[in-house]
Amino acid sequence: MKYGIIGFSGKMGKAIENLFSKEGHELVYKKDSEIEELIEKPEVIIDFSLKEAFSDTLKIIEEKEVPLITGTTGLEDTDFEKMKEVSKKVPIIQSFNFSIGINIMTELLEKMNDYIDETYDIEITETHHRFKKDKPSGTAILLEKILNSKIEKVHSKRLGSEFGEHEIEFASTGEIIKISHRAYSREAFTKGVLLSAKKIINLENGFYTFKQILNKK
Amino acid sequence: MKYGIIGFSGKMGKAIENLFSKEGHELVYKKDSEIEELIEKPEVIIDFSLKEAFSDTLKIIEEKEVPLITGTTGLEDTDFEKMKEVSKKVPIIQSFNFSIGINIMTELLEKMNDYIDETYDIEITETHHRFKKDKPSGTAILLEKILNSKIEKVHSKRLGSEFGEHEIEFASTGEIIKISHRAYSREAFTKGVLLSAKKIINLENGFYTFKQILNKK
Amino acid sequence: MKYGIIGFSGKMGKAIENLFSKEGHELVYKKDSEIEELIEKPEVIIDFSLKEAFSDTLKIIEEKEVPLITGTTGLEDTDFEKMKEVSKKVPIIQSFNFSIGINIMTELLEKMNDYIDETYDIEITETHHRFKKDKPSGTAILLEKILNSKIEKVHSKRLGSEFGEHEIEFASTGEIIKISHRAYSREAFTKGVLLSAKKIINLENGFYTFKQILNKK
Amino acid sequence: MKYGIIGFSGKMGKAIENLFSKEGHELVYKKDSEIEELIEKPEVIIDFSLKEAFSDTLKIIEEKEVPLITGTTGLEDTDFEKMKEVSKKVPIIQSFNFSIGINIMTELLEKMNDYIDETYDIEITETHHRFKKDKPSGTAILLEKILNSKIEKVHSKRLGSEFGEHEIEFASTGEIIKISHRAYSREAFTKGVLLSAKKIINLENGFYTFKQILNKK
Numbered sequence: 001m002k003y004g005i006i007g008f009s010g011k012m013g014k015a016i017e018n019l020f021s022k023e024g025h026e027l028v029y030k031k032d033s034e035i036e037e038l039i040e041k042p043e044v045i046i047d048f049s050l051k052e053a054f055s056d057t058l059k060i061i062e063e064k065e066v067p068l069i070t071g072t073t074g075l076e077d078t079d080f081e082k083m084k085e086v087s088k089k090v091p092i093i094q095s096f097n098f099s100i101g102i103n104i105m106t107e108l109l110e111k112m113n114d115y116i117d118e119t120y121d122i123e124i125t126e127t128h129h130r131f132k133k134d135k136p137s138g139t140a141i142l143l144e145k146i147l148n149s150k151i152e153k154v155h156s157k158r159l160g161s162e163f164g165e166h167e168i169e170f171a172s173t174g175e176i177i178k179i180s181h182r183a184y185s186r187e188a189f190t191k192g193v194l195l196s197a198k199k200i201i202n203l204e205n206g207f208y209t210f211k212q213i214l215n216k217k
Numbered sequence: 218m219k220y221g222i223i224g225f226s227g228k229m230g231k232a233i234e235n236l237f238s239k240e241g242h243e244l245v246y247k248k249d250s251e252i253e254e255l256i257e258k259p260e261v262i263i264d265f266s267l268k269e270a271f272s273d274t275l276k277i278i279e280e281k282e283v284p285l286i287t288g289t290t291g292l293e294d295t296d297f298e299k300m301k302e303v304s305k306k307v308p309i310i311q312s313f314n315f316s317i318g319i320n321i322m323t324e325l326l327e328k329m330n331d332y333i334d335e336t337y338d339i340e341i342t343e344t345h346h347r348f349k350k351d352k353p354s355g356t357a358i359l360l361e362k363i364l365n366s367k368i369e370k371v372h373s374k375r376l377g378s379e380f381g382e383h384e385i386e387f388a389s390t391g392e393i394i395k396i397s398h399r400a401y402s403r404e405a406f407t408k409g410v411l412l413s414a415k416k417i418i419n420l421e422n423g424f425y426t427f428k429q430i431l432n433k434k
Numbered sequence: 435m436k437y438g439i440i441g442f443s444g445k446m447g448k449a450i451e452n453l454f455s456k457e458g459h460e461l462v463y464k465k466d467s468e469i470e471e472l473i474e475k476p477e478v479i480i481d482f483s484l485k486e487a488f489s490d491t492l493k494i495i496e497e498k499e500v501p502l503i504t505g506t507t508g509l510e511d512t513d514f515e516k517m518k519e520v521s522k523k524v525p526i527i528q529s530f531n532f533s534i535g536i537n538i539m540t541e542l543l544e545k546m547n548d549y550i551d552e553t554y555d556i557e558i559t560e561t562h563h564r565f566k567k568d569k570p571s572g573t574a575i576l577l578e579k580i581l582n583s584k585i586e587k588v589h590s591k592r593l594g595s596e597f598g599e600h601e602i603e604f605a606s607t608g609e610i611i612k613i614s615h616r617a618y619s620r621e622a623f624t625k626g627v628l629l630s631a632k633k634i635i636n637l638e639n640g641f642y643t644f645k646q647i648l649n650k651k
Numbered sequence: 652m653k654y655g656i657i658g659f660s661g662k663m664g665k666a667i668e669n670l671f672s673k674e675g676h677e678l679v680y681k682k683d684s685e686i687e688e689l690i691e692k693p694e695v696i697i698d699f700s701l702k703e704a705f706s707d708t709l710k711i712i713e714e715k716e717v718p719l720i721t722g723t724t725g726l727e728d729t730d731f732e733k734m735k736e737v738s739k740k741v742p743i744i745q746s747f748n749f750s751i752g753i754n755i756m757t758e759l760l761e762k763m764n765d766y767i768d769e770t771y772d773i774e775i776t777e778t779h780h781r782f783k784k785d786k787p788s789g790t791a792i793l794l795e796k797i798l799n800s801k802i803e804k805v806h807s808k809r810l811g812s813e814f815g816e817h818e819i820e821f822a823s824t825g826e827i828i829k830i831s832h833r834a835y836s837r838e839a840f841t842k843g844v845l846l847s848a849k850k851i852i853n854l855e856n857g858f859y860t861f862k863q864i865l866n867k868k
Contacts, residue, residue: 101392104332108325108396115321115431121564123591130555130607155589157557160605161835171594173564174404175318179325180395184812187391214332338781340808347772347824372806374774377822378618388811390781401595535826538766542759542830549755549865608838609752612831613759621825648766 003197004029004042004066006057007049012071015186016046016193023194031060044197047072054079058086067091067200069193071098073138084207091203095210098192102139103214105166105181109146112170112179120170122149127157127165139166163188220414221246221259221283223274224266229288232403233263233410240411248277261414264289271296275303284308284417286410288315290355301424308420312427315409319356320431322383322398326363329387329396337387339366344374344382356383380405437631438463438476438500440491441483446505449620450480450627457628465494478631481506488513492520501525501634503627505532507572518641525637529644532626536573537648539600539615543580546604546613554604556583561591561599573600597622654848655680655693655717657708658700663722666837667697667844674845682711695848698723705730709737718742718851720844722749724789738858742851746861749843753790754862756817756832760797763821763830771821773800778808778816790817814839 003020007013008030017027028040032049044067047057051074061068067090070083075094083092097103116122126140136144136154143166144151167180183189192210199213220237224230225247234244245257249266261284264274268291278285284307287300292311300309314320333339343357353361353371360383361368384397400406409427416430437454441447442464451461462474466483478501481491485508495502501524504517509528517526531537550556560574570578570588577600578585601614617623626644633647654671658664659681668678679691683700695718698708702725712719718741721734726745734743748754767773777791787795787805794817795802818831834840843861850864 099392100332100389101394104329104394107328107332108394111324111328112321115317115324121593123561123593125559125589125591127557130605155559155591157559157589157603159555159557159603160610161607161838162605162610163835169591169593171564171596172317172408173595174402174408175316175398175400176594176596177318177321177325178395178397178399181392182395183392184814185391187812191389191391338810340778340810342776342806342808344774347822372776372808374776374806374820376772376774376820377827378621378824379822379827380618386808386810388781388813390812393811393813401597404595533826534766534823535828538763538828541762541766542828545758545762546755549751549758606751606842608836608842609750609832609834611752611755611759612829614829615826616829617826619825625823625825 001025001197001201002028002040002043004031004045006031006045006047006053006060007072008032010048012048012186012189015190016048019187019190019194020197025197042066044069044200046070046193046197051075051079055082058082061090061092062086065090067203069093069196069200071095071189071193087207088205091200091205091208093196093200093208093210093213095192097139097142098189098196098210099181099183100192100195100214101181101183101188102142102166103192103211105143105179106146106211108179109143109168112177113146113148116149116170118149120149120172122147122151122171123155123169124151125155125157125167125169127159127162129161129163130158132158137164137166139164143168218242218261218414218418219245219257219259221248221262223248223262223264223270223277224289225249227265229265229403229406232407233265236404236407236411237414242414259283261286261417263287263410263414268292268296272299275299278307278309279303282307284420286310286413286417288312288406288410304424305422308417308422308425310413310417310425310427310430312409314356314359314406315413315427316398316400316405317409317412317431318398318400318405319383320409320428322360322396323363323428325396326360326385329394330363330365333366333387335366337366337389339364339368339388340372340386341368342372342374342384342386344376344379346378346380347375349375354381354383356381360385435459435478435631435635436462436474436476438465438479440465440479440481440487440494441506442466444482446482446620446623449624450482453621453624453628454631459631476500478503478634480504480627480631485509485513489516492516495524495526496520499524501637503527503630503634505529505623505627521641522639525634525639525642527630527634527642527644527647529626531573531576532623532630532644533615533617534626534629534648535615535617535622536576536600537626537645539577539613540580540645542613543577543602546611547580547582550583550604552583554583554606556581556585556605557589557603558585559589559591559601559603561593561596563595563597564592566592571598571600573598577602652676652848652852653679653691653694655682655696657682657696657698657704657711658723659683661699663699663837663840666841667699670838670841670845671848676848693717695720695851697721697844697848702726702730706733709733712741712743713737716741718854720744720847720851722746722840722844735858739856742854742856742859744847744851744854744859744861744864746843748790748793749840749847749861750832750834751843751846751865752832752834752839753793753817754843754865756794756830757797757862759830760794760819763828764797764799767800767821769800771800771823773798773802773822774806774820775802776806776808776818776820778810778813780812780814781809783809788815788817790815794819
């Protein structure tokens with residue numbers, strides 16, 4: 001596959017290039033705040049840059065008529081409106097979290113909602129490396145919102161070089177169920193991007209979430 | 218509720234009586250291999266005895282026209298045939314595992330089947346007290362059978378007075394999901410029996426699994 | 435062994451009687467706020483009652499000249515002074531926590547102090563049943579005090595019927611060590627009391643902590 | 652510090668160079684099976700190569716009169732004899748495992764030996780990435796040997812990209828203690844090498860294990 005990266009010098013950009021090149025895909029377009037380099041028209045453009053640059057990104061894919069996968073965070077309602085407009089011309093896959101595992105976990109939590117009620121005790125714990133400042137993690141907030149039950153607080157641990165772990169415990173008197181997810185590296189996210197890239201080539205125009213892609217057989 | 222217990226002097230029989238009496242239900246019929254005592258016609262009979270006595274149990278509920286909840290283990294195909302015959306006259310709920318948590322866990326594993334393929338590594342671990350001789354546990358075998366993937370082996374730990382824990386791990390390169398269940402006491406099972414007893418009173422004649430009861434809204 | 439219990443109708447009193455009678459020891463003296471019953475002079479008196487009654491307890495053992503094992507909580511400096519005075523006449527073993535495992539854990543934490551410095555991240559987590567109101571648990575506070583490092587906060591989880599779990603994590607970049615203890619039941623404490631009772635019979639007069647007893651070969 | 656690496660193109664060699672250069676140390680000598688390059692006399696030589704090359708390594712440090720840190724695996728009795736001979740002229744630090752955490756864990760296990768007896772149940776579990784063929788891991792065998800108790804078997808899990816986790820559980824009826832260690836990356840080992848390098852400069856001639864270095868204040 002011939003692909004492009006917007007935000008190619010960022011951590012996710014580099015990690016994507018790393019995984020895609022391992023699998024033999026060819027980087028034919030790259031852009032960040034300082035450089036834009038086009039070797040050939042890409043079959044898909046992957047965007048992990050800043051929300052300030054997102055309008056430009058949409059213009060680029062509209063002009064080039066290239067499908068877009070975007071994981072840029074902080075997008076606002078107006079960005080989503082524009083994205084949906086542009087998605088009439090090219091397919092767009094958007095998500096704030098391209099981890100396959102985290103998306104599976106959200107499905108498990110929705111399943112739990114069918115069974116648990118207010119008599120259950122629930123605890124959410126997230127553990128990240130010492131350099132992560134924000135507490136709780138964005139993913140913990142995302143998981144918490146899925147649960148019907150009200151959660152008193154999230155436990156945030158900051159330990160060494162833990163890449164990222166999330167655990168949810170559901171207890172009644174007599175028994176307890178735990179569901180946990182650990183990411184080992186950025187590969188947890190880049191694999192979801194690669195899966196999306198492989199699928200987008202055959203998608204009809206339209207706006208898709210990563211979860212829709214994951215659930216598509 | 219007025220209820221009866223067949224196998225009332227066994228461990229499960231005693232634990233059921235304990236929970237039911239806490240909630241104000243009245244034991245009006247009890248039976249084991251030596252004694253049969255009828256105070257009043259029960260609204261439901263709960264059977265946790267031996268498979269050898271199961272034919273008698275079916276006769277009793279047929280004669281008395283009382284709904285049955287049975288957790289007796291080792292039942293065979295012929296037992297199930299008879300049960301289905303009798304269930305035309307009274308509702309019957311049957312399960313080899315009345316733990317609500319384990320039944321929820323089976324639902325989570327079926328969900329996992331939608332997402333994981335042969336590229337995932339899976340490990341199953343069960344931990345029980347030192348007096349449990351059989352390895353792996355019946356529940357571990359039950360859980361293993363739900364998974365589409367082939368499991369090489371189950372890890373069986375025997376530790377002190379652990380009542381019973383089951384953990385399943387699913388890993389790809391980059392991330393791992395763990396789902397675990399721990400029972401703290403026999404209450405993990407008696408609560409499922411109590412839930413069944415409350416529901417059976419309003420059920421139409423027929424044969425039901427505990428899972429169907431749990432999934433009934 | 436012939437033994438007595440002060441506070442025999444409390445939860446610990448009953449659990450002690452249960453374990454001691456299983457091992458063939460004979461309860462010859464019992465006392466609580468309402469009843470005092472002496473069948474025969476005991477070889478040891480075990481006290482798990484209220485701090486308000488502790489002066490009376492000391493008088494009783496002084497008069498009867500019987501060794502004392504006490505786990506009564508909330509004792510103050512003056513109680514300890516009196517205890518040390520009385521211990522000139524009979525041996526006394528005192529502890530706020532008779533769990534063998536927790537006492538071993540304190541030794542492990544002291545060992546950790548030899549190796550870790552301020553570059554390590556440390557997290558303490560305690561999990562108890564939903565009915566435990568105080569946060570963090572007394573044991574968590576005890577463990578925290580052993581560590582040389584300053585701990586920002588203790589994570590307190592309240593889940594179903596968990597009897598009591600304490601976990602301490604030590605992380606540097608690159609690796610993490612976890613030490614955890616779980617008690618399954620009051621037996622975690624009564625076994626330490628039984629061990630103390632067996633040893634006190636051969637002790638010289640004096641004041642002993644449970645840890646000293648545990649470390650005595 | 653000016654340092655040299657024997658086996659510089661291996662995984663550990665690269666990881667050592669990476670950490671040492673981050674801290675401003677200068678690689679002035681490097682050697683592997685194909686290349687030998689000397690810029691300046693190093694203050695210490697670090698050897699993570701093959702046992703076949705170990706005799707040469709000893710000759711080099713003897714000639715150059717440079718202290719040696721060696722983590723080469725598979726060394727035999729004759730290698731140790733030669734090493735001890737050479738260590739009369741230069742200090743040598745040797746270990747098959749330079750992880751600070753694993754070495755702390757061995758200390759904790761020795762502490763456990765003081766308290767546990769044959770009434771305890773013990774389970775050892777090691778988890779590594781799917782590409783690790785040997786079961787159980789060398790570290791699991793090392794840990795098992797420290798324990799006085801006989802262990803029936805080690806549980807080996809192979810899951811995704813787990814770098815390496817070891818857990819030991821000790822249970823009596825009533826309570827359980829768990830001690831676990833996880834390495835996140837090769838940094839778990841290179842930090843121990845760096846610590847050794849800083850200390851070796853001030854060491855007298857002689858043969859030292861990494862554990863002795865770690866325990867030196």
